[in-house]
Amino acid sequence: MTVPADKELPKPSNFLRQVIERDLEQGTYAQRRWGGSPGDAANHLAGEPDPARIRTRFPPEPNGYLHVGHAKSICLNFGLAREYGGVCHMRFDDTNPEKEDVEYVNSILDAVQWLGFSWDANGTSHLYHASDYFDFMYRAAEYLIEAGLAYVDEQSAEEMRVNRGDFGKPGVDSPFRSRSIDENLQRFRDMRDGKLPDGAAVLRAKIDMASPNINMRDPALYRIRRATHHNTGDKWCIYPMYTYAHPIEDALENITHSLCTLEFEDQRPFYDWLLDALGEGGLTNQPHPRQYEFARLNLTYVITSKRKLKQLVDEKHVSGWDDPRMPTIVGLRRRGYTPESLQLFCERIGVTKSDSWIDYSTLEQALRDDLDPKAARGMAVLDPLKLVITNWDAVMGAGALDDCSAPVHPHQPERGRREFKFGRELWIERTDYEEVPPKGYNRLFPGNKVRLKYGYVIECKGATKDANGNVTEVQAELIPDTKSGTPGSDKVKVKGVITWVAAADGVPAEVRMYDRLFSVPQPGTGDKDFLEEINPDSLRVVTAYVEPSLAHAKGDDRFQFERHGYFVADRVEHREGKPVFNRVAGMKDSWGK
Numbered sequence: 001m002t003v004p005a006d007k008e009l010p011k012p013s014n015f016l017r018q019v020i021e022r023d024l025e026q027g028t029y030a031q032r033r034w035g036g037s038p039g040d041a042a043n044h045l046a047g048e049p050d051p052a053r054i055r056t057r058f059p060p061e062p063n064g065y066l067h068v069g070h071a072k073s074i075c076l077n078f079g080l081a082r083e084y085g086g087v088c089h090m091r092f093d094d095t096n097p098e099k100e101d102v103e104y105v106n107s108i109l110d111a112v113q114w115l116g117f118s119w120d121a122n123g124t125s126h127l128y129h130a131s132d133y134f135d136f137m138y139r140a141a142e143y144l145i146e147a148g149l150a151y152v153d154e155q156s157a158e159e160m161r162v163n164r165g166d167f168g169k170p171g172v173d174s175p176f177r178s179r180s181i182d183e184n185l186q187r188f189r190d191m192r193d194g195k196l197p198d199g200a201a202v203l204r205a206k207i208d209m210a211s212p213n214i215n216m217r218d219p220a221l222y223r224i225r226r227a228t229h230h231n232t233g234d235k236w237c238i239y240p241m242y243t244y245a246h247p248i249e250d251a252l253e254n255i256t257h258s259l260c261t262l263e264f265e266d267q268r269p270f271y272d273w274l275l276d277a278l279g280e281g282g283l284t285n286q287p288h289p290r291q292y293e294f295a296r297l298n299l300t301y302v303i304t305s306k307r308k309l310k311q312l313v314d315e316k317h318v319s320g321w322d323d324p325r326m327p328t329i330v331g332l333r334r335r336g337y338t339p340e341s342l343q344l345f346c347e348r349i350g351v352t353k354s355d356s357w358i359d360y361s362t363l364e365q366a367l368r369d370d371l372d373p374k375a376a377r378g379m380a381v382l383d384p385l386k387l388v389i390t391n392w393d394a395v396m397g398a399g400a401l402d403d404c405s406a407p408v409h410p411h412q413p414e415r416g417r418r419e420f421k422f423g424r425e426l427w428i429e430r431t432d433y434e435e436v437p438p439k440g441y442n443r444l445f446p447g448n449k450v451r452l453k454y455g456y457v458i459e460c461k462g463a464t465k466d467a468n469g470n471v472t473e474v475q476a477e478l479i480p481d482t483k484s485g486t487p488g489s490d491k492v493k494v495k496g497v498i499t500w501v502a503a504a505d506g507v508p509a510e511v512r513m514y515d516r517l518f519s520v521p522q523p524g525t526g527d528k529d530f531l532e533e534i535n536p537d538s539l540r541v542v543t544a545y546v547e548p549s550l551a552h553a554k555g556d557d558r559f560q561f562e563r564h565g566y567f568v569a570d571r572v573e574h575r576e577g578k579p580v581f582n583r584v585a586g587m588k589d590s591w592g593k
């Protein structure tokens with residue numbers, strides 16, 4: 001089957017798209033109403049038919065910077081909502097009473113927007129905080145107690161652990177499990193009112209201590225913890241457990257499809273148990289949200305653990321969260337990745353239900369495919385060696401400079417041309433000269449002719465060396481009437497074409513040649529400390545010469561340096577007149593080599 005070239009290929013289906021399409025077709029959520037803001041069943045019942053066909057959410061804990069794994073979750077949740085006429089909620093999962101850092105909150109909002117998504121829909125900002133639901137969570141807990149579905153357990157932590165059993169051994173009922181509803185209610189209120197010390201009791205769901213799924217063996221719902229919460233202050237000394245809080249957050253927000261990573265698969269029965277109970281009790285909207293698990297992103301040569309990334313920053317193995325070698329969104333952005341390239345990457349890796357490692361080259365290829373049609377071209381010499389045209393003065397006149405130009409983009413003539421000079425002295429790559437050429441080498445060696453791209457054909461005459469035998473200068477003669485783009489310019493046939501920058505108008509630039517931060521494909525997974533797996537050569541800084549068009553770049557401008565790959569003007573340190581570039585990726589995949 002052939003596809004017409006002008007037709008955009010349909011996005012490949014995946015199991016999540018299938019689930020959503022099935023729900024839309026069957027009208028699973030079609031009857032639901034939306035109260036205009038998150039709330040209980042009554043709130044939503046009083047509202048209008050839900051204008052969102054589906055609701056998803058992205059629920060980070062504000063305890064670190066987002067990384068490329070989160071980008072997958074963001075693209076998935078916001079992307080699916082956009083695709084199916086839905087809404088994706090931006091929710092801070094701040095039920096842990098640890099200090100919320102504004103720095104993290106802001107960086108998370110920034111990252112989502114930079115990736116190209118928004119939580120505004122139909123004039124409403126769907127930015128929510130889980131801690132705003134504490135009152136409801138408490139009410140729901142009392143309801144569960146009253147329904148005989150929860151009890152206050154005062155076993156010690158150790159007793160609870162032992163009595164939970166394990167995979168081969170069913171659990172044992174707590175002696176507190178058969179307390180009366182009234183006693184449970186009283187003890188739970190005592191917990192809330194600060195009458196019990198931290199750790200003295202927990203509220204547990206009453207499900208089944210013999211369940212083969214350990215998560216269903218009376219999971220904890222609330223614990224006592226005297227801690228000041230950034231949002232609710234000292235109002236609470238009991239806090240909900242994540243497994244209890246998360247389904248409730250989803251239900252209050254009318255989420256339809258709650259997407260999470262595979263490690264939560266065993267939690268799904270409890271998710272459904274809880275929302276069935278609260279739904280039947282009339283507390284939360286029905287039909288309730290459903291949880292679907294997908295494989296988390298593992299990327300080779302990359303660490304995606306927040307804790308380890310923080311350690312890299314805190315211990316100064318990198319320059320900060322936005323170090324261009326970091327897999328954080330701010331790091332990838334500074335490295336030169338575009339939002340579109342990350343979206344493309346996420347689309348290509350797709351979603352599956354089994355964990356695997358994605359090769360880093362997949363990320364780089366998405367960058368190349370995004371930038372190839374967009375990035376302006378430019379010439380840069382990264383390892384400069386002086387080339388002198390010995391017959392220049394005789395042929396062109398002493399001190400003469402010749403005007404050369406090249407297309408900004410080879411396939412987009414409408415973008416115009418870049419101008420630069422050709423002169424007696426030029427910069428070429430050190431590797432473009434060999435005194436004794438290896439087999440198949442077509443560049444400069446004594447007696448060989450090459451074309452200086454967009455310039456002239458030259459014939460190499462020799463080179464000068466220093467006392468250590470290092471080449472300090474190459475000499476060549478220009479062959480007249482061979483300038484690119486002039487009639488007869490190809491009368492002299494050459495096998496090699498090299499890039500260059502004239503000494504007269506080339507501008508020195510700091511170029512940061514980044515490489516993988518870790519030298520093993522699956523860092524942090526073996527016996528070794530991940531810090532010992534850091535690549536000692538992940539950054540090489542060179543002083544390059546760049547053509548004038550590159551020197552006039554603005555921070556964040558991206559280019560293809562011809563022959564070398566993709567580079568970005570560093571968004572933090574690049575200045576007009578003092579250019580700083582980061583290498584994003586080479587021209588071709590070099591990861592396997």
Ligand code: ATP
Pocket residue numbers: 058059060061062063068069070072073259260261295296297298304306
């Ligand atoms: P923590 O260990 O601090 O809980 P986390 O990686 O789970 O870290 P969250 O802030 O809780 O971070 O994650 C927000 C969302 O991003 C969650 O829905 C989570 O499933 C998703 N997510 C996190 N890491 C990845 C990953 N590597 N691949 C795909 N999704 C991820």
Ligand code: MG
Pocket residue numbers: 061
């Ligand atoms: Mg988490």
